[in-house]
Amino acid sequence: xxxxxxxxxxxxxxxxxxxxxxxxxxxxxxxxxxxxxxxxxxxxxxxxxxxxxxxxxxxxxxxxxxxxxxxxxxxxxxxxxxxxxxxxxxxxxxxxxxxxxxxxxxxxxxxxxxxxxxxxxxxxxxxxxxxxxxxxxxxxxxxxxxxxxxxxxxxxxxxxxxxxxxxxxxxxxxxxxxxxxxxxxxxxxxxxxxxxxxxxxxxxxxxxxxxxxxxxxxxxxxxxxxxxxxxxxxxxxxxxxxxxxxxxxxxxxxxxxxxxxxxxxxxxxxxxxxxxxxxxxxxxxxxxxxxxxxxxxxxxxxxxxxxxxxxxxxxxxxxxxxxxxxxxxxxxxxxxxxxxxxxxxxxxxxxxxxxxxxxxxxxxxxxxxxxxxxxxxxxxxxxxxxxxxxxxxxxxxxxxxxxxxxxxxxxxxxxxxxxxxxxxxxxxxxxxxxxxxxxxxxxxxxxxxxxxxxxxxxxx
Amino acid sequence: xxxxxxxxxxxxxxxxxxxxxxxxxxxxxxxxxxxxxxxxxxxxxxxxxxxxxxxxxxxxxxxxxxxxxxxxxxxxxxxxxxxxxxxxxxxxxxxxxxxxxxxxxxxxxxxxxxxxxxxxxxxxxxxxxxxxxxxxxxxxxxxxxxxxxxxxxxxxxxxxxxxxxxxxxxxxxxxxxxxxxxxxxxxxxxxxxxxxxxxxxxxxxxxxxxxxxxxxxxxxxxxxxxxxxxxxxxxxxxxxxxxxxxxxxxxxxxxxxxxxxxxxxxxxxxxxxxxxxxxxxxxxxxxxxxxxxxxxxxxxxxxxxxxxxxxxxxxxxxxxxxxxxxxxxxxxxxxxxxxxxxxxxxxxxxxxxxxxxxxxxxxxxxxxxxxxxxxxxxxxxxxxxxxxxxxxxxxxxxxxxxxxxxxxxxxxxxxxxxxxxxx
Numbered sequence: 001x002x003x004x005x006x007x008x009x010x011x012x013x014x015x016x017x018x019x020x021x022x023x024x025x026x027x028x029x030x031x032x033x034x035x036x037x038x039x040x041x042x043x044x045x046x047x048x049x050x051x052x053x054x055x056x057x058x059x060x061x062x063x064x065x066x067x068x069x070x071x072x073x074x075x076x077x078x079x080x081x082x083x084x085x086x087x088x089x090x091x092x093x094x095x096x097x098x099x100x101x102x103x104x105x106x107x108x109x110x111x112x113x114x115x116x117x118x119x120x121x122x123x124x125x126x127x128x129x130x131x132x133x134x135x136x137x138x139x140x141x142x143x144x145x146x147x148x149x150x151x152x153x154x155x156x157x158x159x160x161x162x163x164x165x166x167x168x169x170x171x172x173x174x175x176x177x178x179x180x181x182x183x184x185x186x187x188x189x190x191x192x193x194x195x196x197x198x199x200x201x202x203x204x205x206x207x208x209x210x211x212x213x214x215x216x217x218x219x220x221x222x223x224x225x226x227x228x229x230x231x232x233x234x235x236x237x238x239x240x241x242x243x244x245x246x247x248x249x250x251x252x253x254x255x256x257x258x259x260x261x262x263x264x265x266x267x268x269x270x271x272x273x274x275x276x277x278x279x280x281x282x283x284x285x286x287x288x289x290x291x292x293x294x295x296x297x298x299x300x301x302x303x304x305x306x307x308x309x310x311x312x313x314x315x316x317x318x319x320x321x322x323x324x325x326x327x328x329x330x331x332x333x334x335x336x337x338x339x340x341x342x343x344x345x346x347x348x349x350x351x352x353x354x355x356x357x358x359x360x361x362x363x364x365x366x367x368x369x370x371x372x373x374x375x376x377x378x379x380x381x382x383x384x385x386x387x388x389x390x391x392x393x394x395x396x397x398x399x400x401x402x403x404x405x406x407x408x409x410x411x412x413x414x415x416x417x418x419x420x421x422x423x424x425x426x427x428x429x430x431x432x433x434x435x436x437x438x439x440x441x442x443x444x445x446x447x448x449x450x451x452x453x454x455x456x457x458x459x460x
Numbered sequence: 461x462x463x464x465x466x467x468x469x470x471x472x473x474x475x476x477x478x479x480x481x482x483x484x485x486x487x488x489x490x491x492x493x494x495x496x497x498x499x500x501x502x503x504x505x506x507x508x509x510x511x512x513x514x515x516x517x518x519x520x521x522x523x524x525x526x527x528x529x530x531x532x533x534x535x536x537x538x539x540x541x542x543x544x545x546x547x548x549x550x551x552x553x554x555x556x557x558x559x560x561x562x563x564x565x566x567x568x569x570x571x572x573x574x575x576x577x578x579x580x581x582x583x584x585x586x587x588x589x590x591x592x593x594x595x596x597x598x599x600x601x602x603x604x605x606x607x608x609x610x611x612x613x614x615x616x617x618x619x620x621x622x623x624x625x626x627x628x629x630x631x632x633x634x635x636x637x638x639x640x641x642x643x644x645x646x647x648x649x650x651x652x653x654x655x656x657x658x659x660x661x662x663x664x665x666x667x668x669x670x671x672x673x674x675x676x677x678x679x680x681x682x683x684x685x686x687x688x689x690x691x692x693x694x695x696x697x698x699x700x701x702x703x704x705x706x707x708x709x710x711x712x713x714x715x716x717x718x719x720x721x722x723x724x725x726x727x728x729x730x731x732x733x734x735x736x737x738x739x740x741x742x743x744x745x746x747x748x749x750x751x752x753x754x755x756x757x758x759x760x761x762x763x764x765x766x767x768x769x770x771x772x773x774x775x776x777x778x779x780x781x782x783x784x785x786x787x788x789x790x791x792x793x794x795x796x797x798x799x800x801x802x803x804x805x806x807x808x809x810x811x812x813x814x815x816x817x818x819x820x821x822x823x824x825x826x827x828x829x830x831x832x833x834x835x836x837x838x839x840x841x842x843x844x845x846x847x848x849x850x851x852x853x854x855x856x857x858x859x860x861x862x863x864x865x866x867x868x869x870x871x872x873x874x875x876x877x878x879x880x881x882x883x
Contacts, residue, residue, distance in 0.1 A: 001688060001689065001691070001803060001806070001807040001811065001815075002803055003691055004687060004688045004689075004690075004691035005688055005799050005802065005803045005815060008684060008687070008688050008799065008815070008819070009795070009796055009799050012792070012795050012796075012799075012822045012826075013792060013796070015822075015826050016788050016791065016792050016795075016822075016826070018835070019788060019826065019829050019830060019833065019835065020784075020785060020788050022830075022833050022834075022835045023745065023776065023781065023784050023785075023788075023829075023833050024781060026742055026745045026746060026833060026834075027745050027746060027748060027749060027750070027776070027780070027781045027784075028750075028781065030742075030746060031745075031746040031749060032746075033746075034742055034743055034745075034746030034747075035743075035746050035747060037743070039731055039739065039743075040743045040746075040747075041759075041762065042743060042744075042747045042758075042759050042762070045759055046759075
């Protein structure tokens with residue numbers, strides 16, 4: 001019996017080793033796939049045990065917090081919901097987005113210690129807080145000014161590029177995401193208009209065109225234009241808004257009164273390369289270097305800009321040019337700060353560690369160009385199309401835009417910076433298909449936000 | 461010379477107790493009165509048993525059991541504290557059973573009462589089929605007032621006793637088969653009769669009790685005992701063929717058998733209902749990873765009835781691949797020690813009984829762990845010393861108590877070392 005018993009034992013040991021291998025197959029080989037499987041509720045439940053760090057505004061005001069509710073932590077968005085697209089959500093079925101996703105490791109604490117020690121049972125450990133660049137008061141003002149509309153407001157620190165507000169309307173409540181998803185409008189409210197919406201800029205594009213033209217010396221600052229209300233290039237006639245006839249005007253007046261006739265000529269006389277070079281230096285044709293999804297603006301190719309007609313349209317922001325609100329604010333900031341590049345960023349601190357980029361002085365246009373365009377933009381608000389953007393006690397520089405588009409009524413634009421002498425904020429406002437002009441519709445929105453940001457009184 | 465190995469025992473008790481403390485702390489942040497009493501009961505009953513045995517037999521068996529039981533208790537406390545409390549008492553009672561079984565010396569009774577065991581086992585089976593309660597799909601439970609006990613747990617010990625006696629008588633005949641065809645050797649028909657009878661009995665169990673795991677376990681023990689007694693591989697071949705024939709018959713005739721197979725082959729398709737448990741079991745193991753989530757920190761409660769059949773997955777979730785390996789190693793040790801002590805008794809009836817008990821333990825662990833890791837279909841037997849359940853716990857303690865008795869008498873016959881080298 002000894003021989004057979006020995007064989008029996010070997011058989012048993014083999015069977016147990018087989019079981020070991022089989023268990024290892026599930027744990028090691030299939031493990032990651034099983035953990036990530038859509039039917040597996042464990043990762044989500046584990047998430048609920050973690051005291052996730054808060055997402056804060058630049059002054060430490062909470063935007064998103066985790067609160068213990070009975071048996072698990074709940075993520076609560078306490079900040080202005082117009083920022084939800086950028087800040088992001090954490091949802092049991094739809095996962096994570098925005099900063100919640102980009103800084104998941106830090107917020108959950110996994111970046112500094114393995115997860116189990118963050119579970120409530122093990123003590124009071126908490127993930128890292130993320131301090132954003134958002135200023136809750138400016139964000140609230142933007143949200144309020146946009147109430148009932150469709151559009152976006154982006155506010156930048158004109159010197160550093162910190163994103164002080166990123167408002168996209170309509171917005172949604174992450175606690176009721178199904179409402180937004182199944183509203184029957186293909187998730188309109190989920191779309192981040194501030195960082196991902198691309199719109200024809202219309203006349204709000206003219207400061208950019210003016211910068212490129214002056215810089216490339218395709219025209220002199222003293223130039224005069226004769227504006228008869230329309231101009232014919234080839235077989236196409238371009239009109240001023242409401243066919244207004246401005247007569248003989250200076251370059252500055254061309255911007256102040258938003259003369260399409262003048263800017264069609266400026267566009268034609270400037271080389272396509274000058275436009276594209278400036279756009280490249282401003283970083284608006286590449287995807288923004290942000291931790292959340294953001295889109296590059298689109299300009300025509302050099303080939304397209306060889307055509308006179310294309311440059312004529314480009315001159316007043318029509319044709320093949322689609323720009324995001326973030327990039328419009330970037331342009332305003334660069335003009336306002338005397339011609340230096342701004343790099344938009346969204347996160348100031350992770351935990352106690354400052355992660356904001358080092359400020360760098362990198363010139364994108366000559367100082368005299370920026371100064372010239374700034375003066376013209378101040379005049380836009382004091383005596384031109386942007387008078388409704390005026391704020392008492394603060395000198396605002398801006399530019400209106402009313403962009404024709406195939407999607408319906410015109411988009412109303414306003415880009416601005418203030419205080420004009422030494423701007424601390426730059427802003428872009430877009431109101432989708434608002435129907436009205438940028439001066440009537442968008443300028444007051446900008447004024448409200450600037451007033452809130454700088455503590456001035458809105459004159460409207 | 462007596463060797464008590466107190467260090468081994470204390471180490472085992474310390475790890476078992478630590479596991480339970482961790483679970484209580486993770487669940488409640490403190491040890492409440494009941495948890496502390498349970499912990500004390502666990503440590504005290506094993507210590508008392510250890511001292512009472514006075515190191516006369518195998519020094520490894522008891523520490524291994526203490527360790528397994530400690531882990532099992534911890535997981536059951538964690539999943540359902542009321543059941544943890546109950547199970548602690550079953551464990552305490554189990555140590556008493558071990559003590560009694562370890563004093564069993566009258567192996568001749570096993571041989572003398574050969575047919576009593578067979579008839580008693582058969583009667584128990586019939587009674588359960590007629591009066592039994594159905595729990596978990598198997599009609600394998602008898603109810604006495606407040607308690608219900610799983611008759612098959614008692615029956616399996618009787619079957620081992622009967623088989624040991626039967627094989628002690630007939631092993632020579634079984635070992636000398638005659639050639640019936642030019643390539644197949646068969647034992648004479650009158651010795652083959654009981655073999656077929658047993659197969660028939662198990663098929664009855666299979667069909668009327670729906671106790672797939674129990675039937676497979678007993679038939680497996682039977683085949684392996686016959687093989688060990690005769691040293692003829694033909695019995696394993698024959699036995700496997702009979703399992704296949706019986707299995708395919710049952711598959712075509714019975715829905716519940718078919719269901720188990722279908723779920724085994726493609727659980728994902730039935731995730732919402734019959735596949736849910738096995739898939740949650742796989743998720744649990746995957747969640748554990750290499751070192752586990754830590755005791756009390758995982759989500760084993762997501763597996764329905766985790767404290768019964770799926771306790772292995774629950775433990776792997778919280779202790780990881782390492783913990784699972786540890787548990788498998790514990791069973792390997794128990795099986796290896798048991799076979800060693802059995803063989804030390806030559807080929808007497810106690811040797812055969814010892815092989816039967818060892819096989820019972822090993823095969824039961826393989827069938828259930830194989831089932832919950834989806835190596836074979838889930839057939840529903842308890843995991844010895846780990847699963848929740850009184851009958852199973854007591855039966856396992858009796859089994860190992862008898863093995864301990866064999867180790868005591870073998871040590872008297874020769875030194876444990878020489879016996880250990882024998883296998």
